[in-house]
Amino acid sequence: MEVTICNPQKGRLETIEASMNEKNTTWFDGCQQTDDIYTITDIEGDLLIKENNFNYPVLIYGVTRADINHDPQKAKKLREGMMPE
Numbered sequence: 001m002e003v004t005i006c007n008p009q010k011g012r013l014e015t016i017e018a019s020m021n022e023k024n025t026t027w028f029d030g031c032q033q034t035d036d037i038y039t040i041t042d043i044e045g046d047l048l049i050k051e052n053n054f055n056y057p058v059l060i061y062g063v064t065r066a067d068i069n070h071d072p073q074k075a076k077k078l079r080e081g082m083m084p085e
Contacts, residue, residue: 001017001019002018003015004056005018005056005057005058005059006056006059006083007058007059008058008059008060008082009059009061009082013056016043016059018041018043020039020041024041024042025039025040025041025042026039026040026041026070027039028072032052033052034051034052034053035052035076036051036052036076037049037050037052037072037073037075037076037079038050038052039057040065040068040070040072040075041057041065042064042065045062045064046059046060046064047059047060047063047064047065047067047068047075047078049075049076049078049079051079058079058082058083060078060079060082063078
């Protein structure tokens, strides 16, 4: 399916093909805050991070779920490092 994402490496929004399923995505239940990480998805060696809000997911190059041990806090730090407030 086509997904519009934020690509901070390119400094723009773009549309990519992404399939989110049990093989490539980790879902985090129990999100309370809007900045909590809702999903992390492996896409061709990169990581797509989606928060618990309506913001665009953020694509981080060269990182996978295994690299961060499927940890939502590590994903949040990556996302914040690429997209400072």
